[in-house]
Amino acid sequence: MxxxxxxxxxxxxxxxxxxxxxxxxxxxxxxxxxxxxxxxxxxxxxxxxxxxxxxxxxxxxxxxxxxxxxxxxxxxxATDNLEVRRGVGVVGLLTRDPTAAGVPHVVGVRTDGGEDVLADVVVDSAGRRSTLPTWLTDIGAQPPVEERADCGFVYYGRHFRSNDGSVPMAFGPFLQEYGTVSVLTLPADNGTWGVGLVASAKDKAMRSLKNLDVWTNVISSMPLCAHWLDAEPIDDRVAVMAKIEDRHRSFVLDGDPVATGVVALADSWACTNPSVGRGISIGTIHAVGLRDLLHEMPADPVALQQQWYDMTMATAEPWYRSTLAFDEGRLAEVDALLEGRPLEPTPGFEIGKALGAAAGKDPEILRALLDVVNVLALPDEVLGRPGVFERVVELGGGWRDEQLPGPSRDELVALVS
Ligand SMILES: Cc1cc2nc3c(=O)[nH]c(=O)nc-3n(C[C@H](O)[C@H](O)[C@H](O)COP(=O)(O)OP(=O)(O)OC[C@H]3O[C@@H](n4cnc5c(N)ncnc54)[C@H](O)[C@@H]3O)c2cc1C
Structure with missing residues (x-):
């Protein structure tokens, strides 16, 4: 992976x-x-x-x-009734009598070893690179409707380890925005942690962040983050990841499933830019919904597809859309900064920025922000609580003038040149 x-x-x-x-x-x-x-x-x-x-x-x-x-x-x-078959790849779907004309019914999968594995329901959880649409068209189904966009961010990360099992003290949120770049400082297991820079793929000047010295100089220039480098590095280089897509698939078109007997779970269904670290939480919410649905196991395969679609729309879809809106807003902000023009944010992005700025000034608003960041409550729900919206506007409305201490764009460009 x-x-x-x-x-x-x-x-x-x-x-x-x-x-x-x-x-x-x-x-x-x-x-x-x-x-x-x-x-x-x-x-x-x-x-x-x-x-x-x-x-x-x-x-x-x-x-x-x-x-x-x-x-x-x-x-x-160690789980009963669960067989994990490592190193075995699925290469396609098996079908029997179609549910309706043009709606194949899936009854299992074929492996790369040529084995046929039968199932009451096939769950595709093959991640963001899942080839389910191709498998579906191979069996005569309509392809799902896909929305796709390169999320536009590039990640430059490195891991560190302390010599006493501790992790550095956080002087700000785990994701901090510094104009055209963001910084991730993520504590992890056994006295380890990760430090990452996130830049726009359009930002050619930042491409030299893959160079270890350049990357180190940039993090070192940020007073709230520099101390996260004071330890033994675990990786000998900067790990780079680009071309990460936001991608969403709909398998029920105008109320009719493209196929029955197969469902897409988690990233196979929809995946987003990982800088807000939500994919695993969203996938887990989705998986619990599927577990509950399969406990009921509607006898009618079409009903199963429709109920899965409804469940997905009610549980995971709002998180996907909210994450996508954040990405689009942040990318628009970075683009405006790179092009030297004023930002015209959407109302949702504007209030999100204000929420972030207000959180450090009021413990109640801090909890409201954490509810959103921690995937516990959606922004609309949080802002709909009595008095929260008004307080966010009052305390956070001036977010444009409250930047974190760090290099200006010119200083940043000088550091990466
Ligand atoms: C760079 C990056 C950083 C991320 N950081 C975070 C984070 O900090 N927090 C967070 O919550 N989320 C993060 N995510 C998102 C998170 O990784 C995914 O949302 C999550 O892993 C989705 O789980 P999944 O089971 O759907 O897919 P995956 O975890 O991708 O698992 C898919 C599995 O299917 C297997 N597979 C694929 N094709 C086949 C096949 N044909 N046959 C058999 N097996 C197959 C793969 O080998 C893999 O084991 C990040 C993603 C990326 C790209």
């Missing part, structure tokens, strides 16, 4: 869903050295108002991706 070596953070929603549905996974993550982190516990009481009852919902359990995957795989291996 292409995300294996890049920075990761598992948002609190993931921990919440796992606590409720798969506590063995949480225990395995803890055993593997995963870090439990909560800004309301760790940040100064002057900012948080002190840790309160209910703030545990903001506990995240997080680790580097390979560490988390190994822990989760151990739980899977």
């Amino acid at each position: 292409n995300q294996f070596r890049l920075l990761h953070f598992f948002q609190p929603r993931y921990r919440e869903v796992m606590d409720a549905n798969a506590p063995d996974v949480v225990a395995a993550l803890v055993d593997a050295g995963a870090l439990v982190v909560n800004p309301l516990r760790d940040a100064p009481a002057s900012v948080t108002g002190g840790f309160r009852e209910g703030d545990e919902c903001h506990d995240a359990i997080t680790a580097r991706r390979p560490v988390a995957e190994a822990a989760i795989a151990r739980v899977a291996a």
Whole structure:
């Protein structure tokens, strides 16, 4: 998987869903050295108002991706009635009598070893590179409707390890915006953490961030982040990732499924720019919805597709759309800065920026912001709470004049030249 070596953070929603549905996974993550982190516990009481009852919902359990995957795989291996077949690839779908003309019914998959594996329902969870649309057209189905856009960001990341198991103190949020670039500082397992720079793919000047010295100089120029480099690096170079797409698929067109007996889960259904670290939480919300639906298992395969579509629209879709809106807004902001023109943000992006600026000034608004960031409540829900919108506008309306301390664009360009 292409995300294996890049920075990761598992948002609190993931921990919440796992606590409720798969506590063995949480225990395995803890055993593997995963870090439990909560800004309301760790940040100064002057900012948080002190840790309160209910703030545990903001506990995240997080680790580097390979560490988390190994822990989760151990739980899977010990789970009854679950067979994991490593190294086996699926190459296509098997069908029997179609449900209707032009609507094939899937009854299993063919592997790259030529084996046919039958199933009541095939769940495609092959990730952002899933080739399900091709498999569907191969069996005579209409392709799903796809929305696709290069999210426009490039990631430059590196991991570090302390010599005493500690992680650096955060002097700001894990994702900080510095004009045309953003910085990720993500604590992880066993005294490790990741530091990343996120730039626009259009920003040619920033392409030299793949050079270790350049990358180091840029992070070092940011007073709130520089101390995250004071440790032993784990990677000998900067890991770079580009051309990450926001991609969404609809498998029910005008109320009719393109096929029956097969469903797309998590990134196979929709995937977004990872800088806000939501993919795993959204995928987990989606998976729990599928589990619940399959417990009922409607006898009619068409009903299953329609109910899965409705479930997806009600649970995961709002998070996809909200994340996409954030991406588009941030990219528009970066573009405006690069082109030297004023930003004309959407109302949603404007209020989101104000929410971020207000959060450091009012513990209630901080909790509202964390609800959104941690995938616990959508922006509209948070802003609809009594008094929140007004307070956000009052305290955060001046966000344009409240930039984090760091290099100006000219200084940044000088650092990367
Ligand atoms: C650079 C990067 C950083 C990210 N950082 C974060 C983060 O910090 N926090 C977060 O929440 N999300 C993050 N994400 C998103 C997150 O990785 C995904 O949302 C999540 O992994 C989706 O899970 P999935 O099970 O759908 O797919 P995946 O985790 O991609 O798993 C798909 C699996 O299917 C297998 N597979 C593929 N094709 C076949 C086939 N034909 N036959 C058999 N098996 C197949 C693959 O080998 C893989 O094991 C990041 C993504 C990227 C790209």
